[in-house]
Ligand SMILES: Nc1nc2c(c(=O)[nH]1)N[C@H]1C(S)=C(S)[C@@H](COP(=O)(O)OP(=O)(O)OC[C@H]3O[C@@H](n4cnc5c(N)ncnc54)[C@H](O)[C@@H]3O)O[C@H]1N2
């Protein structure tokens with residue numbers, strides 16, 4: 001007798017998986033290797049930035065009190081007592097009607113409180129000394145970049161779980177973080193099962209197909225921020241698969257297999273989980289594609305039995321495996337980011353299961369618009385190439401018309417959702 005499976009709602013399935021989430025671990029990497037990694041601790045400002053008042057323009061540092069009377073009709077002269085560039089500090093004390101010629105980035109002389117831009121001063125020599133004159137007054141603070149205006153010591157700069165981007169690299173360098181605490185990349189094991197599978201360099205032969213899931217899932221694992229440990233392809237043979245799965249699990253943080261989870265005569269994953277005495281969290285989800293997605297846990301480690309059908313495999317990974325990876329990368333929003341979009345085409349046929357339609361999300365007049373990126377069937381590969389989102393069409397008795405609002409899950413986003421279900 002063929003086993004009858006009871007589908008559970010997607011949200012419940014995700015919740016069951018999340019009960020087995022693992023904590024992330026920290027490792028330190030040199031700043032030059034931290035781009036694209038996920039911060040594992042909140043980082044604070046180790047100093048004020050800048051840590052001294054400085055000139056934001058090339059010009060003359062002056063005491064504003066001396067500029068008070070300057071105007072178009074009353075030119076005021078200053079003796080220029082020093083000349084400094086960025087990185088230099090004056091040793092001169094600046095007295096009444098004295099100025100320092102100062103370049104952008106240089107520390108302000110202690111007594112000065114404004115900078116006159118070079119263009120607004122007239123420099124000249126008199127009796128072998130340097131002078132400059134101005135025709136307007138200045139307020140204290142004019143053209144000064146103040147200590148701490150960029151950041152104050154002790155400020156929280158960025159929260160853990162953030163993906164390090166070029167701007168964050170600049171921030172880290174500014175505060176002297178040479179070694180960065182980042183999340184250790186979870187190691188995700190991967191096996192593709194299927195006697196029909198050829199590898200990418202094999203020529204086609206009758207009845208066999210090239211294994212595309214391995215390359216797809218490996219890239220999805222990397223996109224999620226983890227490291228893939230690819231174990232290869234397995235034929236649909238119970239003992240071979242059983243030994244392989246059992247041995248692989250010990251070497252990784254979680255294991256993904258593709259194929260062999262349905263009710264077919266050569267679908268061995270359910271029996272493998274049983275023999276291992278792994279606890280099956282679910283083996284049927286009320287979703288399309290990916291209804292046969294099966295997740296089990298063995299000694300606290302998750303086994304993702306993703307469907308062999310490429311689109312089902314893809315969606316199963318994004319909904320169930322990705323959040324576990326993102327949790328291990330310290331994310332507080334580990335699920336795919338959910339937004340609202342306008343549906344571009346009719347989906348008039350109702351489906352009892354919630355559909356995740358591989359979609360191309362575009363922005364039109366400031367509004368997100370979702371269009372299917374190809375044929376909406378679980379055995380289809382081509383629709384995946386143009387997919388940057390999954391459109392959610394809730395299961396039920398009604399279809400969806402073009403122009404209606406739908407929820408979309410964004411695939412190329414790093415912010416995520418706390419809980420989109
Ligand atoms: N009687 C039933 N038959 C099926 C059911 C069902 O409920 N009752 N479910 C269908 C659904 S839905 C799906 S999805 C598939 C799931 O199949 P499996 O996860 O068991 O996967 P396989 O049987 O191994 O393969 C299915 C399909 O995918 C191709 N495949 C497998 N691996 C790869 C790979 N690495 N790269 C590319 N393509 C792959 C494989 O050749 C098959 O065509 O079951 C339905 N059947």
Ligand code: MOO
Pocket residue numbers: 287288289290291292293307309311312378379
């Ligand atoms: O598991 Mo299937 O993907 O619903 O066609």
Ligand SMILES: [Mg+2]
Pocket residue numbers: 259260261262263264266267308
């Ligand atoms: Mg099958």
